[in-house]
Amino acid sequence: MNPSDLRYAKTHEWVRADGDECVIGLTRFAVDQLTDVTYIQLPIVGKKVKAGDGLGEIESVKAVSDIYAPVTGEVVAVNADLSRDPGLVSRDPYGAGWLVRLRVEGAVESGHLMDARAYEAQVSETPH
């Protein structure tokens, strides 16, 4: 279910490497838990983040959740479609619902990121 070319954070963000940049989004599990996405707050272009820092917020009818940067880098683009259509993240979380593009500082520290199998194993252990 989760694309095998991506890497995954335990906080349910995915990362797609693209040269010295990467694209970040939320997993299908994350958006299915949320349902009813009403608002997404994304960082401004130019913001520098460290792995584990807050990257933005995603709001549903019932609650707000933080989105975390899975890698260290600088924001070079955000998905402008999400401001008028936040539901896009639920309909196509791995494609058109991408959140942020980062220029990665140094090497992508994929040590703490999981592959699809490990992420799926983690998800099936989470009580839900």
Add this chain to the structure above:
Amino acid sequence: MDDCQSHAPVPALQTPLHAWHVANKGRMVDFAGFSMPVQYTSIISEHLAVRKSAGFFDVSHMGRLLIRGEAALEWLDRIVTCRLSDLAVGQVRYGLVCNEQGGVIDDVLVTRWPDAWGLVVNASNHEAVVAWMMAHPVTDATMEDVTSSTVMLALQGPEWWRVVQSFFPESILALPYYRGAIVAKDGAEWRISRTGYTGEDGVEIVAPAAVGEALANSLLQSGAMACGLGARDTLRLEAGMPLYGHELDIQTNPFQAGLGRSVDMSKEFHGCKALEALRGDVHAPVRVGLILDGRRAARQGDQVLDGDGNQIGRVTSGTFSPTLERPIAMAYIRREMAVTGQSVSLLVRDTHVPGQVTGLPFYKRQAR
């Protein structure tokens, strides 16, 4: 993103429909100590089903009491703020239960059934209301708690009648608003009233606990959508209805909540002396509706500010309105600012969001 699921222990209480909720993919959360479904599919889909066709809610967790005896009316008249002596048989009325300081213990529905007086209370205040009544007893009146032997399902939406027309008599379909009737069904008594907490037409059905699952399945198969507490909250908020623990609490009196219409100051009841004084209190903050710019919702506890950034009140409930497609909220604010159109600012997490004071309700159903 944070894990949304609570890892708290399973709450102690379940309604007779608990297994049904789980089997129908209800996402269970703790509400007033009960394990209840917050949603089955999507809160917005369930909300819109009620606005457009029909949805049903398990509200069995709410307390259901039957008061009987010569002094039943006298007892209730001292406990509940609204006028009761003029209720016709079958008529339902909304009222408050107040303490001697005029603070709200609960908001309730009272029904004059042919055989008893019915009181429906919030699950969170069930014990407190019973204790309050028992602390102020009368002779010649008894209380029977029928909560655990019954289920209560709220069927709401403009098409509610289509859903039940094949298994309820015409007398139920023809019930006037805020009237109830007892129906004999399969050897038991069902109490049904044309009431609800969504701003839509519909009925609330009280039936024996043993038929709860069969009833839920019948409603589902007849075209009503199963709806959870998430949609119940967005619906009542759009309808401007207060929720205990948010717009009502022990520190709030009915007048500042805008519920003076449910207080009969011509009768003696617990809290009436305090309320006589509170009615004239021009300094008490009052309940208003707020509509916000943008898409971020304000939530309970968020500060409401004036144009200079001074705090003028606090949000008691807030959400993104599925019908209006804008964030809405209820708040208590300084009386001078409680004017429709007044610009305010809300502090939502660390952001100042512009908003305006608006009248309640936010949504009113079309008359048919």
